Amino acid sequence: MQPPRCCCLLLLLYLFLLSGTWATLEGTVTLRLLHTSTFQNTSFVETEGLALLEDIELGSLDKHTWSIHFHQPWVHPALTRKDWDTIDNMFRIYLLRFSHLINEGAMQKDVPYPFVAQSMIGCELYPNRTSRTFVYVGYNGQDFLSFDTDNVTWTLSQNTDLSRYVLAYLKNHIAFSGRVDVLFSDTCINAMEKLLTYGRAALERQELPVVTVFARTPSPQQLLLVCHVTAFYPRPISVAWLRDGQEVPPGPQLSTGPVLPNADLTYQLRSVLAVAPQDGHSYACRVRHRSLGTRSLLVPWGNSQLLLITALLAGLLGAAAVAALLLLAVWRRRKHQRVEESESRNSTLSKEA
Structure with a gap:
């Protein structure tokens, strides 16, 4: 099944901004979950999502049912049913609270509709087996706030009424931030390690330019x-x-x-x-x-x-010359064989006479 159009646009933007590092499986590997919520009004929010291991699309979120559609045949077998149930439950809770929090802030601060809120959640696995989890939130295509996993704190990227409202809410709900840190850190790294095993062939694929x-x-x-x-x-x-x-x-x-x-x-x-x-x-x-x-x-x-053209022509002429010499050698060998066979028949006939 093809990913949603909005997710495709999000993927294109991500690929456009991605830095050109020589990442390998021995280097840093990143698992990203890209999510977009379009708030049409106070009662209607359309949510879509896309999961990427490096630049490989793992799956997308159905905007109607919030169920996961897998894009690679090796993704679903990589995790157990319990793992998928945990991931499914975790993201449903996250998306519900995300939508509720942004909507409440928009109504409290008279933010005009419609608008778009996005988040990029994921983890990086480094060569020394250490890891880092990250959460970035955007509003109408601009950085909004981010989550510092080292200090378990949220940081503003823009100073607006809505961003201050959301930040104040998150600071007053420390348990929610801690749950985000634990769930995403543990679940993301564990899932990535299993996906790396099953998806190694796809990640190591090389195509000549x-x-x-x-x-x-x-x-x-x-x-x-x-x-x-x-x-x-x-x-x-x-x-x-x-x-x-x-x-x-x-x-x-x-x-x-x-x-x-x-x-x-x-x-x-x-x-x-x-x-x-x-x-x-x-x-x-x-x-x-x-x-x-x-x-x-x-x-x-x-x-x-x-x-280059001269070199190619010289190469072709050289190959033709070699082929001609080979044909001449074969012709001479066959001619010699025919002469020997003729002399042998003449000698046999002479003896019989």
Whole structure:
């Protein structure tokens, strides 16, 4: 089943903002639960959610029944029925109290409807087996408040009537904050460790990047060299332009866009370099990615492209020459065999005569 549209938008935003670190299973691994509540009025709230292990969608929350829909076949078997019952009960309580608290604050402080409240809850597991739990709450797309799990306290991210109301409520209900800390810390880390075991193949998946270099001419005085990299996984990647073998430093002539997701859970990236037509330099796009190991992909343009074509033609001619020599050798061997067979038959006939 496909995730809700709102969750897809939330996922795209998360992937757009995600930093390009070289995370591996030996490094830091993060489990995130993204939740969006749209408050249409005082009596109607629409809630949706999405769970991510790194960038893999584990499941989504049905906005009508609040039941979990699994997106990977290995997710449900990873936990026992008791574990899933605990998680289901925990989030129903959290979502009910979250909606009630935000709605009460909006009515008390005359906040205009409609508005959107979001939260990102999760945990990080570090290489030394230590962990951290986090809770971030947003209001209309901006940071609202966060939960400090070390000190079990809430911190304001914006100073408004609504945020102060919510903070005062949470400070007066210390037991609720403690329950949030215990439930999310223990449950999140335990669930993540089991999910890592079952989902290791998905997390370790690697797809080679496909690189295309082409040019555009917005004006006679300018040439835009475009390096389009797509179909790679995992997300972290390094793309650079080389001028005569030297890396082009950052500047106004170089523009590299964000890493964007494809529909098949691979990624794409585009880097554009502005140059003067026929400036006499050779250019190449260099790509480094985990799937390539210690190697790099180097796709040339300009003079270096002619060298590449020459090298390819030379390779093809060399292969053709080798094939011709092999065919000649086979033909000569067969001809020799036919001569020997003919001489053998003639000798036999001579003896019989």
